[in-house]
Amino acid sequence: HIERSMVIKADATTVFNESNTLKNWKSWSYWDNIDTAMKSVYEGPESGVGCKHSWESNNDSVGKGSLTITKSEPGKFVETELSFEGMGTSLGGWKIRDTTGGVLATTYMDIEMPFFARPMTLFMDMDAMLGGDFMKSLEGLRMRCEAIVAICGGVKIERSTQPAMKVMSIRDSCTDKEISNKLGELYGEIMAEMAKQGMKQNGAPFGIYHTVKMLGDSGMYFVMEAGIPVDKNGATAGRVNFSEKAEIRAVKAYHYGAYEQTPATHEKIEAWMNAYKLQCNGPVWEVYVTDPMAESDPSKWLTEIIYPY
Numbered sequence: 001h002i003e004r005s006m007v008i009k010a011d012a013t014t015v016f017n018e019s020n021t022l023k024n025w026k027s028w029s030y031w032d033n034i035d036t037a038m039k040s041v042y043e044g045p046e047s048g049v050g051c052k053h054s055w056e057s058n059n060d061s062v063g064k065g066s067l068t069i070t071k072s073e074p075g076k077f078v079e080t081e082l083s084f085e086g087m088g089t090s091l092g093g094w095k096i097r098d099t100t101g102g103v104l105a106t107t108y109m110d111i112e113m114p115f116f117a118r119p120m121t122l123f124m125d126m127d128a129m130l131g132g133d134f135m136k137s138l139e140g141l142r143m144r145c146e147a148i149v150a151i152c153g154g155v156k157i158e159r160s161t162q163p164a165m166k167v168m169s170i171r172d173s174c175t176d177k178e179i180s181n182k183l184g185e186l187y188g189e190i191m192a193e194m195a196k197q198g199m200k201q202n203g204a205p206f207g208i209y210h211t212v213k214m215l216g217d218s219g220m221y222f223v224m225e226a227g228i229p230v231d232k233n234g235a236t237a238g239r240v241n242f243s244e245k246a247e248i249r250a251v252k253a254y255h256y257g258a259y260e261q262t263p264a265t266h267e268k269i270e271a272w273m274n275a276y277k278l279q280c281n282g283p284v285w286e287v288y289v290t291d292p293m294a295e296s297d298p299s300k301w302l303t304e305i306i307y308p309y
Contacts (some may be wrong), residue, residue, distance in 0.1 A: 003108035004134035010145035012075040017092040021047040028140030035059040160252040169227030186226035193240040194253040203229030253305045258298040282308035
């Protein structure tokens with residue numbers, strides 16, 4: 001059993017997300033960067049159980065093998081199975097727990113030595129041989145996570161899924177100075193049609209921003225779709241349109257504060273996505289979770305900002 005630990009000034013979610021997505025390891029893992037020319041194949045889900053990285057290298061220290069995530073629990077641990085061609089498998093992983101000043105990250109490996117090879121261990125200090133490499137990966141993980149936290153600036157950002165939903169919506173346009181009044185107008189019109197069709201609201205109202213244009217010093221112009229999730233199928237009536245939105249793989253940020261402060265959060269999402277080499281591939285959503293009529297303190301207003309990728 002070999003293990004090493006290090007305190008990382010980040011949150012448990014960030015550390016977990018890095019270790020639970022094998023493609024991310026290229027950004028910080030010592031072993032993944034010994035041979036930058038090695039051939040890599042990723043299989044299974046992007047993250048979590050079943051995520052697999054197989055590689056092949058002419059470098060004797062890298063060789064041919066695979067790493068598969070076998071268990072994981074958000075914010076707590078990731079367990080892996082490491083297989084080297086001709087050498088069997090080893091179990092290992094990452095343990096994560098909150099501690100003073102951040103998160104204590106521990107990486108470990110359990111190597112089972114066959115009976116005939118055990119006399120060799122008298123002359124090999126496996127802990128010393130591999131411990132230094134463990135520390136290099138931990139240091140890389142620390143630098144990566146702390147850089148991500150600096151980008152987020154206190155805003156929670158994560159990969160997520162926007163679920164499929166039935167919606168009633170209206171597409172319209174306005175400037176940034178008009179947007180609050182425009183959204184209020186559109187939601188009122190949508191809810192009136194929902195009442196006619198016997199529909200109930202089934203989630204927070206949202207805005208999908210299909211077009212965003214700068215108007216020089218005079219602000220911004222939006223072509224947007226204001227919508228409300230509903231509990232059943234409906235019919236399009238006038239400009240109120242019924243549709244079914246497909247599930248979206250997305251990056252989600254949780255913005256607390258007044259709506260006019262959301263541009264700063266959008267900038268943080270874009271920087272976060274750039275750090276993970278993710279590209280936005282659809283219109284951006286804002287989901288208005290908190291009803292301002294029910295909560296008077298703007299600092300408590302939650303807006304989920306969603307970037308498909």
